Every structure is written in C-alpha cells, then in structure tokens.
Amino acid sequence: MENKGxxxxxxxxxxxxxxxxxxxxxxxxxxxxxVSRVEDxxxxxxxxxxxxxxxxxxxxxxxxxxxxxPDGTYSxxxxxxxxxxxDLNMLEKLNTLSREVCATTPALEDFDGKLHVIRSAVxxxxxxxxxxxITICSGFTFFFGGTWRDAAVAGVIGAVIxxxxxxxxxxxxxxxxxxxxxLFIAVLAGLSIRLGLGENGSIIIIxxxxxxxxxxxxxxxxxxxxxxxxxxxxxxxxxSILQALMIAFAYMIAAAIxxxxxx
Amino acid sequence: xxxxxxxxxxRLIASFFCSIAFAVLFKSATRHLIPAGLxxxxxxxxxxxxxxxxxxxxxxxxxxxxxxxxxxxLYARMRKTPxxxxxxxxxxxxxxxxxxxxxMQNVLLGNxxxxxxxxxxxxxxxxxxxxxxxxxxxxxxxxSDTIAKKKTSKT
Numbered sequence: 001m002e003n004k005g006x007x008x009x010x011x012x013x014x015x016x017x018x019x020x021x022x023x024x025x026x027x028x029x030x031x032x033x034x035v036s037r038v039e040d041x042x043x044x045x046x047x048x049x050x051x052x053x054x055x056x057x058x059x060x061x062x063x064x065x066x067x068x069x070p071d072g073t074y075s076x077x078x079x080x081x082x083x084x085x086x087d088l089n090m091l092e093k094l095n096t097l098s099r100e101v102c103a104t105t106p107a108l109e110d111f112d113g114k115l116h117v118i119r120s121a122v123x124x125x126x127x128x129x130x131x132x133x134i135t136i137c138s139g140f141t142f143f144f145g146g147t148w149r150d151a152a153v154a155g156v157i158g159a160v161i162x163x164x165x166x167x168x169x170x171x172x173x174x175x176x177x178x179x180x181x182x183l184f185i186a187v188l189a190g191l192s193i194r195l196g197l198g199e200n201g202s203i204i205i206i207x208x209x210x211x212x213x214x215x216x217x218x219x220x221x222x223x224x225x226x227x228x229x230x231x232x233x234x235x236x237x238x239x240s241i242l243q244a245l246m247i248a249f250a251y252m253i254a255a256a257i258x259x260x261x262x263x
Numbered sequence: 264x265x266x267x268x269x270x271x272x273x274r275l276i277a278s279f280f281c282s283i284a285f286a287v288l289f290k291s292a293t294r295h296l297i298p299a300g301l302x303x304x305x306x307x308x309x310x311x312x313x314x315x316x317x318x319x320x321x322x323x324x325x326x327x328x329x330x331x332x333x334x335x336x337l338y339a340r341m342r343k344t345p346x347x348x349x350x351x352x353x354x355x356x357x358x359x360x361x362x363x364x365x366x367m368q369n370v371l372l373g374n375x376x377x378x379x380x381x382x383x384x385x386x387x388x389x390x391x392x393x394x395x396x397x398x399x400x401x402x403x404x405x406x407s408d409t410i411a412k413k414k415t416s417k418t
Binding site: 145216226 | 277287288291292328351356361363364370390393
C-alpha cells in the first residue's frame with residue numbers, strides 16, 4: 001500500500017508499470033468495482049504504455065497479472081486484495097485516473113504521484129456516517145409502516161451499530177461484523193419493547209437490518225455469473241447468502257435472549 | 264386500492280433519504296448524492312406501480328430494478344463514472360428486508376408453511392433484482408459496443 005519499497009520496482013520499467021497498474025486495480029476491486037472492470041483497466045494501462053502482451057486474471061480476493069514489453073523485459077506479479085469498506089469516491093477517482101493515464105501516458109513517477117494523492121484522500125467524517133446510519137434505520141422504519149416512537153428507537157439502534165462502520169477493525173471480518181450488528185439490533189429492539197419505548201418490535205428490526213441485508217451484493221453476484229465471471233460471481237453469491245444466514249442466526253440468538261414472543 | 268395514498272408519500276420520501284444515506288455509507292462523492300436519492304424514488308415509484316396493477320412479485324421487483332438500473336446506467340454514461348456509484352443506491356427500496364425477517368421469525372416460531380411463503384417471496388424479489396440488473400447491464404453493453412464500433416469505423 002505505502003510507497004516504501006517501491007525503489008526495487010523502479011529499476012525495471014515492466015515491473016514498475018505492472019506494479020502501478022496493479023495498484024489501480026487493487027484500489028478499484030477493494031472499493032466495489034466489478035472484476036471485469038478491474039481486469040480491463042489493468043490491461044488498458046499496460047497496453048497504453050506499449051506492452052506487447054498482457055494477461056490479467058482476477059477474482060474478488062486476488063489479482064494475477066503478467067506483462068511483456070516489446071524489448072523482451074517481463075514482469076509477473078500477484079496481488080492479494082483484502083476487502084475493507086467500500087469507497088465509491090475513490091473508485092471513481094481511480095477510474096478517471098486510469099482513463100487519463102491511458103490517454104496521456106505520463107511518466108511513471110507522475111502516475112505514481114497522482115495515485116498516492118488519490119489513495120491518501122479522506123472521504124466523509126465520522127459524524128456523517130453516523131448521521132447516514134441513523135437516517136437509514138429510521139427512514140426504513142417509516143418505510144415499513146412504523147410510528148414516530150419506532151423510528152426514534154431505530155435511530156438509536158442505528159447510532160449504536162454505526163460504531164462498527166466508523167471503527168473498522170482488522171480482526172473482525174465482514175461476516176462477523178454483520179452477525180454482531182444484527183445481534184445488537186435484535187436485542188436492543190427487543191429491550192425497547194420490554195421497556196415500553198417502541199411499539200412494533202418487528203418493524204424496528206426490519207428497518208434497522210436494512211444496512212446489513214446483502215441486496216446489492218446478491219444482485220452484482222448474479223450479474224457477474226450471467227456475464228461470464230463464474231469464479232467471482234459464485235464467490236460473491238456465497239458471501240451474500242452467508243451474510244443473510246448470519247443475520248438469521250443472530251436473530252435467533254437474540255430471540256433466545258429477550259424472549260421470542262417480543263420480537 | 265387507491266393509487267395516491269399517504270403511505271406512498273411516506274415511502275417515496277423515505278426512499279429518497281435512505282438512498283442518499285446509503286450513498287454516503289458507500290462514500291459516494293457529494294455531487295452524486297441527489298441523483299442517488301432520485302434513483303431510489305424512481306425505483307420505489309415503479310415498485311408501487313407494479314403492486315398497484317397486481318403484478319406477481321418477481322415482475323414487480325424486476326421492473327422496478329430495471330427502471331432504477333436504467334437510471335443509474337444513463338447517469339453513469341452521462342457523467343462518465345462507474346455504474347456502481349448510483350446503482351448501489353438505486354436498488355435499496357426493493358431489497359426484501361421485511362421478507363427475510365418474516366422468514367426467520369416463522370422458522371423460529373415453527374410455522375413451516377408461512378416460513379416457506381416468505382422465503383419464496385424473498386427469493387422472487389432477489390431474483391427479480393438480479394434479473395433487472397443483468398438485463399440492463401446487457402442492454403447498455405450492447406448499445407455502448409455498437410456506438411464504439413461506429414466511432415472506430417468512421418475514423
């Protein structure tokens with residue numbers, strides 16, 4: 001990720017080019033781009049710099065690429081991609097950068113500099129995330145027919161689970177995060193009914209689990225499958241099904257804690 | 264069943280703000296937030312139309328995703344951004360959160376028939392969303408490929 005250790009790549013043009021192209025690809029893949037777009041971007045960048053032969057293969061957690069220049073120099077690199085939170089703004093900037101680089105082919109050092117600027121940019125502040133989480137939970141509570149009191153409870157629940165969004169942890173993967181968040185939601189909703197704060201337990205839960213439901217993930221998984229990316233499509237589909245099961249599992253534990261009749 | 268109800272108004276407003284909030288959660292740029300909200304409104308409006316004309320649930324989900332995803336693709340082509348930027352917000356009002364919940368609840372309460380009914384609804388909506396995204400993606404890919412071909416053949 002950091003620019004340390006780049007020096008070893010700089011001596012060989014092919015190595016350096018492929019390293020930068022993979023940086024772009026890794027950033028796009030991490031932040032929610034489709035696999036085909038990532039493969040396409042890496043190939044285009046390498047071709048723009050005059051590569052004679054480029055091969056790229058990517059699934060959601062790894063990118064493999066090799067490039068051969070016309071003078072015979074050769075590079076093959078592999079990049080392990082670890083999923084963290086999606087940042088569509090960074091994806092967009094990387095996409096623009098890859099278009100720009102393909103059109104103008106600047107010196108690799110300039111390319112590197114621009115890439116570094118994009119990657120070190122910060123997006124929204126923590127309280128904006130908090131506010132959006134509260135909006136989602138309360139908004140969907142209204143959407144599914146909840147009352148003002150239900151929406152208020154859902155807003156508090158949203159504030160609690162936004163902690164997991166604001167402080168991303170390396171040790172908790174996304175499945176576990178979903179499970180813990182769902183558990184918190186169901187337990188808090190159940191307690192609110194017990195204490196007489198909320199009116200409709202199920203509507204509060206439905207509204208609050210909306211940020212966790214893998215709707216888009218399942219949709220893009222199907223798109224990847226039907227457009228021919230079998231490997232990443234089936235991995236994504238499995239991921240979203242497991243996520244839905246995780247929510248169900250957490251709900252069952254919560255029902256055991258607060259009593260199934262309440263929620 | 265009346266078409267313009269108080270409930271519809273509430274749901275359209277909720278779709279607008281929730282889609283924006285999802286766009287913020289996925290860290291979209293600020294200039295895409297209002298279009299993201301509008302895409303949610305488009306999706307829910309078509310969803311409501313489908314329910315009004317009593318289409319099967321799969322068709323309702325398919326049509327509303329089709330509308331939302333077309334909006335997202337058109338916007339993405341106009342502004343030259345990846346489709347995901349709007350698409351992630353556009354399908355939010357269709358996501359079957361309620362049905363997933365009722366499936367789990369009925370499994371827990373031991374109501375097998377009801378659980379299967381809600382599971383069936385969840386699956387129809389999920390497949391409808393997936394179908395909508397795929398069909399729109401294919402249509403726009405064909406269109407952009409033909410435009411690209413015309414451009415290269417001219418020069």
